[in-house]
Amino acid sequence: MAVFGFTTGILMLAGAPPMEAYGLLLKGSLGSGKKVGAVLTAWVPLTLCAVGLLYTFRIALWNIGVEGQMIMGAVFATAVLRWGVESRLPLFYLILAFPAAALGGGLWAMGAGLLKTKGGVHEIFAGLGLNFVAQGILLYLIFGPWKRPGVASMSGTAPFPPELWLSSVSGVRLSPEGVFLAAAALAVTVWMFRYSRLGLVFKAAGNNPTAVMLFGEKPGRYMILAMVLAGAFAGLAGGVQVAGVYHRLIPSISSNYGYLALLVVMLSNYRVALVPAVAFFFACLNVGGIQLPMVLKIDSSLAGVIQGAWVLAALAAVAWLRKEGRPEEAR
């Protein structure tokens, strides 16, 4: 309710009819099968990134570098796919692109993890710095070695031939493999957290690193492992964007999903069960927001404002509910 009031106030401040804007958001995201397909296309990378973040939050790390990890995943996937152009075994390269993407994201996250555990650099600054570095590498590749023959442009590298694309539902750029990948990531994570020893150690190391050390485990090593896992999921998201959605490498390949995934996990209150629903809601807002500038002449960043307001409201609500309890440690 408070969120609704806040957003309506913001809309009135911008001089836009609030009800019409909400209607557009709804119609633009769930109004037709095609729109729902677009929402799911955004849901896949968002869910993959958010699932990865569950691991790092569990061990009390702020993996702010998801954006860069996703970019490096996309870069690695593109490298493999470029290799596969004009080969006789396109399927082999298409499949190989995904482990490569996970490797790219994982390595990039490992960089931030090592800076944290060995170098003593706070993971927020390490991750953020690496995000910008990854963006630099991406632009360098698009404008330099991987540029479209003849012209280098913001529209990205030359598109891959169709045999290197993931399949897609007709009319939209949604690939069933991507949805399957996101669903599998969710399932694996549920299993990990509920039944595996590793999931337990992550949680223990996050809550009390000293105790874990006394039990003969090395918290630093688990921190790096959690980072690598998170990075691998983010890298996969990047791979899906390249092979399934854009079919080439573009400058905005990560589309801010890395940062948005952090909000998704926070609004889910760090619980894996809520992640798919929250990611779906955020994807709706993002896709629905695309129409706002054309119809109402207001900026599409309204979606971001609503998302932020929701997370803030959730933070307030959680604080309200455990007013008597212990405040959570800095996550």
Place this chain on the structure above:
Amino acid sequence: MSGSEWLLLFSGVVAGATPILLAALGETLTEKAGVINLSLDGTILLAAMVAFAVAFETQSAFLGCIAACLVGALVAAAVGLFSLKLGQSQVAVGFVLTLTARDLAYFLGNPYARLHGPQFSSVPIPILSDIPVLGPVLFQHNWMVYAGLGMIVLCWAYIYRTPMGLRLRAVGEDPRAAFARGENPVRLQWIYTLCGGFLVGAAGAAFSLFVKPGWGRPQGAEGTGWIALALVIFGGWHPMRAAAGAYLFSFLQVLGIYFQGWIPTVPAQVFQVAPFPLMIFTLLIIAYAQRTTIPREDRHRLRLKALLEVFSGAAPSALGKPLRPGSL
């Protein structure tokens, strides 16, 4: 380069450093009291947008600047509300606010994009600006640059030379001890969170009213909030050193423009990310310097020792660890 070109370059460095300087000073003040305001990047953008919009409507750069400061304090108040009042993680709240404030700035600022508005104009200080070298570099700017310069000294003197500053540091180091001495830690933290936000807001105004005049998407101020946060660490939570970091950063930015001219084959976007690896590298050195156990053989190397001394300086002990509401 001739002498006058060098003077022009350094004058540009001093003016260009103003926003990041103000933001770093504001954040130093807040963190000295034990509170992390992570929302800097978004706050600066929102403040820049408001500064330009208000200045455009009223045709007064001064009113725009005041409005920006108030916006900065308002976002800081949200940080205070969630962390000091509701006991939520300061990092989490700051991160959400930085994204939300940025989107809010783009959303509300849309009608003001690519317009021509008022700017701060240069006001050379009569006698001082005639001093050779120092005059053109330091005293031929607008009043916001002067305010930034003055703020360095003011912050340092306040924190280290006044009884109020002592109480501020006490709260940041050990709020319980400060409480035992009759202070109200939460109230002091509120005050310095708001004051810091006020300065961060001023940083936004400095962007849209003279360093990168106007509003647009992107505005050009994106990313500076994060650099300002890193500069606070770089400065070892000391305003003078944070200021030195801000000037160094501004100098490197200007150098980047020259480099771009020398190596035209590398796209411009690559140079724009150059500050960030540098930021990580300095943080690495600082973390090494601040470690309690430095390998003995390293201590003997004089040059390394001198370097490490420059980077020493510890974080306020209670930084980011809020007192539980009602635990006192």
